[in-house]
Amino acid sequence: MSSSPDTSSTGPVLRVAQQVPRTEAEGPGRRFALWVQGCPLRCPGCCNPEMFAMERGTVVTVEAMAARVLATPGIEGLTILGGEPFSQADAAAELCERVRAGGLSTLVFTGYTLAELKAQGRPGVERLLASLDLLVDGRYEKDQPETGRRWIGSRNQVMHFLTPRYAPEDPTFTAPNTAEVHLIEGRIIVNGWPDLADRLRP
Template sequence: MSTAESIAPGSPVLRVAQVVPRTEAEGPGHRFALWVQGCALRCPGCCNPEMFAFERGTVMSVDDLAARVLSTPGIEGLSILGGEPFSQPSPLADLCERVRAAGLSVMVFSGYTLAELKAQTRPDVERLLATLDLLVDGRFEKDQPETQRRWIGSRNQVMHFLTARYAPEEAQFTAPNTAEVHFVEGKLIINGWPELADRLRP
């Protein structure tokens, strides 16, 4: 991953927790998955508590991330998780605009509801929202595990179809949840279904 020392002054940057270049467990089709670092919501039972602290993770340039996403063969889009993506809306909007311009789809998982995000009336938040095809919103509720809807962590969460690219009646949105195990850059990563991922963690 890039480090702060290798990034040109003035270039937009993101604080990144982890990357899985190719997954089927974080949205439709094969996707590049990016977990951002930092979350103020800190939902009890979150499967990624190591991503709460804002000072952790790796600082990466948006230029480098965009190049990595767009050079990954055979992917349908980019999925962004966390952490909380809307804690870094401006650089994420930069990244997502480039991805969408190249014809890929964008999906974001946020602990904030869509109504809460719109109520902030922040231009950077609205700009990021404008790049999304899919948004999964709402706090993770550990006592309401979702077992029927794919890519959803708890029953209170909602998937918003923000463009016509996908439709809720498509079979892929009602298939069973899955978890994956990856070995990326010397690190074992389990991603996908939160409840199952927790069981598989060493």
């Protein structure tokens, strides 16, 4: 994606790598998936290495992104992944607050553990955690592929249920993993379980 900013509104901004308006491969229900650009962790074997660099992607205001998500029909929630969402914690928190106010659920995938995030003591991190229903944490470990839990990349990663909106005993969370192929604005985007997604990428 280009680095040209979305100047249709003002306020906090996110650097975005890609978007899929409707997917069932990035969390419970049909969700708007947003990949942010930039990750300092750079896990070996990551399926999105093109999202490591901080300076790439498209700059989009939170106001414009929230309006886009809330205007998408038939979705249950927003999933933010990347890249590393907590590298843009303040803007991501505001986005999650806005979409939750509109009745949608929120899920973030992070390479940090929850303990690491709490230890940072940054207000933006605490604000983002407070705006989430679900958090999937931990580095991606390519030698520990997860096959028994849906939406989880490696066995070390943990899904934290931060509000009562979802429950771990829901059978949805143990259904088989999936990957999807989308054609969006002339680009082929493959998302979902890392192993399947890598096989499907052109």
